[in-house]
Amino acid sequence: MxxxxxxxxxxxxxxxxxxxxxxxxxxxxxxxxxxxxxxxxxxxxxAKSKKEKPERKEIVIHTEGKSQKRIRREIRSAYLDDYYKIYIKGSNIRSMVADIKKDVHDLVSLETIEEAHDKLIARSFLDFSDVSIKDLIRRLDNITRSMMSDSIACIPSYSDEYDTAKIVTERDADINRLAFLVFKILKACVKDINVCKKLDLSYLQVLKYWQLAFTIEKIADEVKRITRFIKQLHEKKVKFNKKALITLYQEVKENYETLMKAFYKKDFVLSDEIYTITPALMKKCEKYFEDNKSVETSEIAGKLKGIVSQSADISKVIRYLN
Missing domain, CATH: 2.10.260 (Pemi-like Protein 1; Chain: D)
Incomplete structure (x- = not known):
């Protein structure tokens, strides 16, 4: 300095x-x-005018000697770094092209524009002026709430015809797509002050929305896993207290929803009130497992505790990043 x-x-x-x-x-x-x-x-x-045309960066990702997981991480990294075109090249690309195209499709506004025997080209069509971080956060929140509601609804009985675990997993994929979009936009804000100004965001807001999106995405992951274990309880015909689990899960859901309400309204008092009951809600999750011991209920109780803990992180965002 x-x-x-x-x-x-x-x-x-x-x-x-x-x-x-x-x-x-x-x-x-x-x-x-x-x-x-x-x-x-x-x-x-x-030294440069903000009216200059944005740089259109390109990157080449080579596939030889790399696992599909490694290639996926490189594609996501290039997406987050706002590369305009991503060239994916390799003599072995035909054996993994379906997975690569799915990885491209899983990222909002990234599309495959060319495909050949040894390469695939993806291009970003994202226009920062067409997006709203606040709207994206709302969408993340609303999808997560619907996932919780469906997860709770399948506790009394599980229908193979309406496979809740599959439906919730599909919604979690939507959460992941939106979260990556939020991260991409916010990373661009950090790199270019003009993107911040275009979206009317301060650096503090960038940090706040990044942390919030990250937390909601983690909560949705827990809901997805809980729903899978509820399905297993029904398939294995494990005895468990359904009414108590519904009551506990509903309380965890309301805890999350109240904190999101406090976030939207910047209600520090409400946020602090909910934060103070976190330990008691954690103990209720532990008590449920003690009364309903099985592998599945252990996992469910642990993941409900995870949602409570991550919801408490939302309270920290409200208190410390506003």
Missing amino acids: QIRRLVKSGLSSFTVALPKDWIDKNKLDKGDFLYIDEVDNTLRVS
């Missing part, structure tokens, strides 16, 4: 000296224009 002294210049302005190495690096000279953006209490000085 460099420190500069503010100097009075004329009747209504001030000047500050810029570092010479920065001037040289950007090849600036007397009379050149500089561009200043203000975010919160920070000024950002740039």
Whole structure:
């Protein structure tokens, strides 16, 4: 960090000296224009106009000697880094092309535009001006609530015709797609102040929404797994207290919903009240397992505790990142 002294210049302005190495690096000279953006209490000085066309980056991912999981991670990384085109190349690509196309499809606004025997090209069609982080958070929240409702509904009896575990898993895939989209947008905000301004976000809000999206995604994962274990309880005909589980699960759901209500309203008092009952709700989950001991109920109780803990993280977001 460099420190500069503010100097009075004329009747209504001030000047500050810029570092010479920065001037040289950007090849600036007397009379050149500089561009200043203000975010919160920070000024950002740039040598380039914010009206310049965004850089369209391209990347090549080679498939030889890599597992499908490794290739998937590289595709997701390129997506999050906002590459315009992703070239996936390799002599072995035919054996994994179906999985690669699914990985591309699982990312919002990324589409396969060309396919050959040794390559696949994916392109991003995302326009940051068409998205709203607040709307995306609402969608993540609403899908998670619907997953919980369906999960609770299958506790009394499980229908193979209406396979709740499969339906909830499909919704969790939607959660993952939306979460990656949120992360992509927020990462672009960190890298480019103009994206922040376009979306009317401060850096603190970027951090807040990243943490919230991450937490909701984790809660949805737990709901998906709980539903699978509920299905197993019915398939194996394990005896368990259904009424008590419905009551407990509903309380966990209401705990999450109340914290999301506090988030939307920035209600610190409500958030703190819910946070203080977290230990008691945790103990109720433990008590349920003690009264209904089986492998499945152990997993369900543990994952309900996970949802309670992650909901408490939402309370921290409300209190510390607003």
